[in-house]
Amino acid sequence: MKLATTRQLTFALIISMITLKVLFLPSLLVKEIGRDCYIFLFIMLVVDFLVLLIFLYLFNRYPEMSFYEIMQKFFGTVIAKIIMILFCLFFLSKCWAVFQSNYVYLNENLHTTIKWYTFSIPLLVVIFYLSTFGVNAFLRLIEIMFPVIVGGFMLAFITGLFRADFSNVLPICENGFFSYMPKITQFTFWFGDYLVFIVFMGNTKQDKKLNLKVTVTVLAFIVLMSLFMLIVYSIFSYNTISHTNSISDIMQGTPSSSDIGSFDWIVIIIWDACLFIYLTLNVLCSFYCFRQVVPKLNQRILAGALLIIVLSSNLITHFDIIHSVEICKNYLMYSSAVLQYLLPILFLIFSLFNPNKKKDEQFQQQNFKITPPQKQQPIKQNVATPKNVGKKFTTEREQKC
Numbered sequence: 001m002k003l004a005t006t007r008q009l010t011f012a013l014i015i016s017m018i019t020l021k022v023l024f025l026p027s028l029l030v031k032e033i034g035r036d037c038y039i040f041l042f043i044m045l046v047v048d049f050l051v052l053l054i055f056l057y058l059f060n061r062y063p064e065m066s067f068y069e070i071m072q073k074f075f076g077t078v079i080a081k082i083i084m085i086l087f088c089l090f091f092l093s094k095c096w097a098v099f100q101s102n103y104v105y106l107n108e109n110l111h112t113t114i115k116w117y118t119f120s121i122p123l124l125v126v127i128f129y130l131s132t133f134g135v136n137a138f139l140r141l142i143e144i145m146f147p148v149i150v151g152g153f154m155l156a157f158i159t160g161l162f163r164a165d166f167s168n169v170l171p172i173c174e175n176g177f178f179s180y181m182p183k184i185t186q187f188t189f190w191f192g193d194y195l196v197f198i199v200f201m202g203n204t205k206q207d208k209k210l211n212l213k214v215t216v217t218v219l220a221f222i223v224l225m226s227l228f229m230l231i232v233y234s235i236f237s238y239n240t241i242s243h244t245n246s247i248s249d250i251m252q253g254t255p256s257s258s259d260i261g262s263f264d265w266i267v268i269i270i271w272d273a274c275l276f277i278y279l280t281l282n283v284l285c286s287f288y289c290f291r292q293v294v295p296k297l298n299q300r301i302l303a304g305a306l307l308i309i310v311l312s313s314n315l316i317t318h319f320d321i322i323h324s325v326e327i328c329k330n331y332l333m334y335s336s337a338v339l340q341y342l343l344p345i346l347f348l349i350f351s352l353f354n355p356n357k358k359k360d361e362q363f364q365q366q367n368f369k370i371t372p373p374q375k376q377q378p379i380k381q382n383v384a385t386p387k388n389v390g391k392k393f394t395t396e397r398e399q400k401c
Contacts, residue, residue, distance in 0.1 A: 006207045008139040009200050010217050011146040012281060013052070016193035017045075017221060018153065019278040022247045023101060023271070025190050026232045028325065030240040032183055035169050038229035044184065044191050045222045047341070052194040052218060054344045056211055059201050061351055066202035068292040074350040083343070084289045087198065090339050091286035092306065093332060095279060096313045097189070097324065099123075102275040103314070104321045108245055109268045116319060124307050127280050131287055131303040135199075138280060145277060152270030153247070157228055160250040164234040185337055189328040192340030196281060199288045244321075247271055283307065 021041070029037035062070050071080035103119050130138050204210070232246045243249040248268050286306055291297070317324050 003205045004136070004139055004200050004203055005205055006210045006213055008143060009197075009204055009210075010214050011142045012139070012196060012200075013194060013214065013218060014221055015142065015146065015149065015274060015278055016196050016281060017048075017218070018225060019274050020098065020101060020190055021225060022153065022156075022228060023105060024244050024246075024321070024325075025187075026229055026246040027241050027244050028190075029187070029229070030233060030238065032186065034238075035233060036173055037233060038169070038226050039173070040184075041229045042222070042226040044187065045225060048191050048194055049218060049222060051192070051341060051344045052197065052214070054348045055194065055197045055201070056214065058347060058351060059197075059204070060211070062202075063206060064202060066292075067198040069202065070347075074347065081293045084292045086339060087195065088286045088289035088293075090192075090195070090336065091282045091289065092309060092313075093189075093336075094282040095286065095306075095310045096317075097328065098275060098279040098282060099310055100314050100317070100319050100321060100324055102272065102279065103319050105245060105275065106272060109248060116315070120311055120314075123276070123279075124311060126276075127283055128300075128303055128307055130280050131283055131307075132300050135284055135288075138284065142277060142281075145273060148270055149274045149277075152267045152274075153224075153228075156247045156250050156267055157224065157231070160228070160231040160235060163250070164231045166230070166234050168234045168237045169230060185333045186329045187333075188337045188340060189332045192336060195340065196285050199285050283310070 025041070026037065029040060033040050058067075058070060062073075065073070068080060068084060071083050074080075075083070099120075102123075103114070103116070106119065107114055130141075207213075232243070232250065233240055235250060236243050240246070248271070283303075283306060287303055290302060290306070291299075294302075317327070
C-alpha cells in the first residue's frame, strides 16, 4: 500500500462519519429520545472525536509503525492477532448494515421492489474489483467523489434550513439533561466511524499539519451533523419516526415546488454513491485486519470470502431493516462499545505508561533525525622530498633500533 495523503485520510473519515447518520439514525433517535435527539447526537459525536484524538496521538507517537505493529508492541503477537480479528468482525458487521441500508434506501426511493440478486451481484462485483485493485485507487475515487457528496449534503441542509420551525424543539431538556443517557449504549453501533483510521496508521505521509487539518475538519462536521439533526426534527417533529430517509425526505416534502423537488433525485443518486463508497471502505478495512492475521492468504480468495459473508448475513436477515436494528440494539451494542471506546482507552494507557518509552524515543531519534557528517581530519603522510629523504630514513632506522 502506497502512502495516503492527509487530504485522502480526512475525506475518508468524513464520509465514514456522516453516511449512515443522515439516513436512518434521526428516526431511531426520535423514537427513543424525542426532541432532544440533536443534543444526544452531539454528545456521541464528541465522544467519538475523543477516540479520534487517541488514534492521532498513537499516529504521532509511532509514526512509522502500522496499527498491527503497535498492537504487537503492546500485547504480543497472539493478542495482537486476536484484536485484529475482532476489528475485522466489527467492520464486517458495518458492511452488513450498510449493504442492507443501501438496498432499503433504493427500494424506498425508487418506489418499486428490486430483487436482491439484481441489486447484490453488480454491487459485489464492483467492490470485489476495487478490493483487489488496491487501496490507493479507492482513495483517489474518494477524492473525486467527496466534493459531490458534500455538495449533496449541503443542498439538503440548506433546503431544510429554510423550512425549519425551531419552535418544535422547545422546551429543551424537558425531562432533564441526563434522562436519556442510559440509552447511549443502544446506539453505539451507529458510531465509532473513526476506527477506519487504523488502516492508515503507518501508511500516511508525514504532515506537520495533519492533526490540525483533521481536527478542524471533523469539528466542523460535528457541528453540521448536530444542526442537521436539529433541522430534521424541527421540520417533521414527532413524525420523524416515519421519515427513515431523512436526507431525501427533507427535499421531497418541500412545498412549492417542482424546481426544488427535482433536486431530490440528485441527492438520492449522490447518497447512494456515498453508501457504496462507505461499504467499500469497510470491506477494505476488514480485508486489511484479516490480512494481518493471515498474511500469506491469497488476496482474491480473501476478498471473495468476505463479500460472501456480507451477502449471506443479509440473506439470513431477509434484508429486513427493522429486524436488523433490533439486532444492533440488543446484541451488537456491548461489543461495539468495547471495540469503539474501551479498547482505544486501553491503547492510550499502554502508550502513556509504556516501560520502554525512553528506548522508543531514542530509537526514533536515531532513525528519524539526520546528523550532520563529521569533518574528517586529513591523513598525514610521509612524503619523500629531496630535502628530507635522508632525514626520513635516518629517523626510521633510529626507531627500529
